[in-house]
Amino acid sequence: LSNHHILVTGGAGFIGSHLTDHLIPDNDVVVLDDFSSGDRSKVPDDATIVDADIRDTEAVSRALEDVDTVFHQAALVSVAASIDAPTRSHAINVDGTLAVLEGAREVDARVVLASSAAIYGHPETVPVPESAPKTPASPYGLEKLTIDHYARLYHERYGLEAVPLRYFNVYGPGQRGGDYSGVIDIFLEQARADAPITVHGDGSQTRDFVHVEDVVRANVLAATTDAVGRAYNVGTGSSVTVVELAELIRDATDSSSEIVHTGARDGDIDQSRADLSRSRNTLGYEPTVALRDGIADLVAHR
Numbered sequence: 001l002s003n004h005h006i007l008v009t010g011g012a013g014f015i016g017s018h019l020t021d022h023l024i025p026d027n028d029v030v031v032l033d034d035f036s037s038g039d040r041s042k043v044p045d046d047a048t049i050v051d052a053d054i055r056d057t058e059a060v061s062r063a064l065e066d067v068d069t070v071f072h073q074a075a076l077v078s079v080a081a082s083i084d085a086p087t088r089s090h091a092i093n094v095d096g097t098l099a100v101l102e103g104a105r106e107v108d109a110r111v112v113l114a115s116s117a118a119i120y121g122h123p124e125t126v127p128v129p130e131s132a133p134k135t136p137a138s139p140y141g142l143e144k145l146t147i148d149h150y151a152r153l154y155h156e157r158y159g160l161e162a163v164p165l166r167y168f169n170v171y172g173p174g175q176r177g178g179d180y181s182g183v184i185d186i187f188l189e190q191a192r193a194d195a196p197i198t199v200h201g202d203g204s205q206t207r208d209f210v211h212v213e214d215v216v217r218a219n220v221l222a223a224t225t226d227a228v229g230r231a232y233n234v235g236t237g238s239s240v241t242v243v244e245l246a247e248l249i250r251d252a253t254d255s256s257s258e259i260v261h262t263g264a265r266d267g268d269i270d271q272s273r274a275d276l277s278r279s280r281n282t283l284g285y286e287p288t289v290a291l292r293d294g295i296a297d298l299v300a301h302r
């Protein structure tokens with residue numbers, strides 16, 4: 001992507017900052033972030049910062065001036081937080097996204113949005129295609145399903161070029177933000193300290209872990225595809241069990257950590273794996289980072 005005027009919401013966060021780093025050499029980039037969990041030092045000097053809440057429609061409109069492409073990554077990403085305080089989570093994730101869609105409608109910008117595998121709830125079968133039943137198991141999942149539908153609707157009703165990407169379990173450098181972190185980050189920290197690796201339940205649950213660099217690639221493809229107004233899975237199409245993950249991480253760190261089993265996490269999803277047929281065939285998306293390599297890279301660079 002080059003010579004575009006781009007807005008990255010949540011551009012100081014985990015995925016947003018990787019996107020910004022990728023885009024900044026060849027594009028004009030504005031980062032909108034409220035720095036509640038994002039990190040100012042992650043934003044490159046050449047990016048313009050708008051320090052604002054995503055629900056602040058005036059700030060969003062200001063950030064959208066001359067923008068042709070939006071990568072909407074700002075969100076409250078914690079499933080647990082959405083269960084504790086659904087009203088607040090809904091406001092940020094749904095009302096905040098509406099502010100972005102409305103602002104984008106005014107300037108006729110393309111919007112690539114962060115949707116989530118959480119919309120599928122407990123999938124009946126894996127791999128999960130985009131057409132699978134949607135029965136979210138958390139407020140967070142329902143909020144993401146809502147914005148996924150809004151994206152489609154804004155395309156159908158208003159002709160907005162909106163493309164929701166349904167992220168599976170994203171990992172990579174810089175994931176830890178605030179008190180929320182993914183299992184890979186948690187296990188790495190435990191393994192490095194030779195502390196017990198805490199597997200929830202029997203650890204037979206599976207996840208499709210996708211490296212943030214592949215997520216950035218999917219976003220760039222979504223910014224240029226002709227096939228807008230529909231959603232795409234972003235994963236790897238492979239999965240591992242949580243016990244396999246614990247072993248992978250223990251081996252990669254040469255750790256002597258013991259793998260211990262704690263109580264199963266309430267509402268934990270059993271199986272998750274993306275069906276990539278649509279993303280491959282329509283977007284030309286192909287994951288490039290194997291989990292083993294992604295973990296080795298995390299171990300090497302820190």
Ligand code: UD2
Nearest residue numbers: 116117118169170181182183186198199200205242265268
């Ligand atoms: C992921 C997403 C979340 C949402 C959800 C949809 C991440 C970080 N989160 O949640 O945003 O999209 O998918 O379903 O990608 N685990 C342990 N020990 C630990 C921590 C976790 O065994 O100390 C297990 C956990 O019980 C789960 C798996 O690891 O089975 C992954 O947990 P997670 O919190 O990284 O991500 P997940 O899949 O719950």
